[in-house]
Amino acid sequence: MHYFTVGPSQLYPIVPRVIKKALSDGITSVSHRDEVYITLQKELVHNLKSLLTIPKSYSIFFLSSGTEAMERIIQNTVTSHSHHLVNGSFSDRFYQTALELGKSPTKTEVTIGESFDWNSLHIPSNTELLCATHNETSTGVMIPLNKLYQLKMNNPNLLIALDTVSSMPYADVDFSKIDMTFFSVQKGFGMPAGLGVIIVSPQALKYSSGSYHSFNSLKQYADKNQTPETPNVLGIHVLNEVVKDMLKEGITSIRHDIETKSDLIAAFVKSSQSYTFLAQDPLVRSKTIHVLKTRGGSSSLIRRLVKKGFLVSSGYSSMKNDYIRIATFPSHELKMVKKLLQHL
């Protein structure tokens, strides 16, 4: 089966080999307080910083999911007022998280499939943290990062958190203008689920609250290249190998490859009578998550594709029956994208 699902998705090609070797090398039995582990985490942090051009002064922490990252961001940095740019289910999840943690969040919400009107965007003056979703996995809308950078430059004391769960490593983030960026590994890194990564600015690290995953606790262990708890050691090892492989290929080439695959899908939809994009404006359309309205419903189409060896995601939540979602991550081969389009 070829998994074009939006995550968990197709494994990055080297992953099965890496996991099998890790099993025979005993990585799965290594203690997280051992030198072997410390060297691994140190190497991974170094490699991630190289791949994504993360400033030296920034910290990288390992969590268990993107959902956890949302919680830790609110818990650590917000006393009362976060403001949320909501344009789909995952940005709304971020907003709900703040509510559930007893904060008083506000939001700017737009219609599903659209981006924000940046010129008229109003952020309350008491906002401590602005939360944005780079790539809405539920709608296939990608917001322009330079608009966020502009906000940060105009409000240097405002913390900005960015969900890049389904856009990293495609997301070319200028980390000097974003305080907390997070992703999970089962999407763009083509790995088994169970690991989240958050990249934190020195400015955000001035805040801390909570227990083992307070920023203070995370930083104290990260400074020793460790985690407070026993982490997903195998996941951390596999991520390091994937990042090393991506460094070999080169991030520019990886990003270009994603755009090529995405452009193919866009060209197909444009010429098609059966499919239309939920995100109608090409300028805000995601390059990694393609949400297509299907004539005749999604379930029979998905069943037909499965018979051909391709799995795509259904639409999210209430869009389940009318939409499909197709991912173009680094793990998806160009020739398989072409084959998938032939079957659509």
Next chain:
Amino acid sequence: MHYFTVGPSQLYPIVPRVIKKALSDGITSVSHRDEVYITLQKELVHNLKSLLTIPKSYSIFFLSSGTEAMERIIQNTVTSHSHHLVNGSFSDRFYQTALELGKSPTKTEVTIGESFDWNSLHIPSNTELLCATHNETSTGVMIPLNKLYQLKMNNPNLLIALDTVSSMPYADVDFSKIDMTFFSVQKGFGMPAGLGVIIVSPQALKYSSGSYHSFNSLKQYADKNQTPETPNVLGIHVLNEVVKDMLKEGITSIRHDIETKSDLIAAFVKSSQSYTFLAQDPLVRSKTIHVLKTRGGSSSLIRRLVKKGFLVSSGYSSMKNDYIRIATFPSHELKMVKKLLQHL
């Protein structure tokens, strides 16, 4: 290498095979909202309940570590007053977690290597939750569960939380008298780290606080055989296979086998001039974690054992240089325990 470390430890024999098959079967690409996953979680919950005799009315939730379980227990069920039975670093971690979360915990603390004087044990009358560590991984002390059951019977409104991180599945818990029991999979289940399990009573489920891992949120998803976030799907699959294998072997046989291995170590230490137990009273000595004081220090001994193909843990924290720790989990073969003892 044979890993007699206290966790991560030796893999349970079927684990490498199960992971390799999962990779070729595409389990690592399965969506956590898909029927395949729902069936898996349903089966795992059923199998865990069978293996450990967990009442039908209890809920099983999947977290990322034992450390997270401590945090979620305090967060969900304590307004102010938890009381902690502290006899080592991990029970103290539970107490510290309550402090870090802004509660006003109290504790009964005993000397390292000892258990509690149950007759004189005083629990403040305003205590909402009593936290105990069945098996202190730092000291090798195992507390008698019937003393906890007695406390519960005398104080039915008192919630009791039990850390069985390094004693499950050896721990034969009467769940009807314990409200929250948790463990992680890299110890007695012989798995790669990155998954925690918590078993929650209907009485504890009346409480809930937090965001995606509030008991309400966990329960809402567990009722659909799902998790709020994208979980460690591979870990959940592997745990199911390990539990199935343990069901085949039978829990009585597994527990008996652990006692046989532990008794061998005890007999060896008794006859030895070079080793003594930190836990001097055999009645409170752990059957799964053996903490031995070594004449001549631990580091040269550990190096010598590594050359013979055996890895044991050093003592915990300040006991690092003088003690070693040896685990006897289901994954440790009796004949390898004998070989290890020959080299000690």
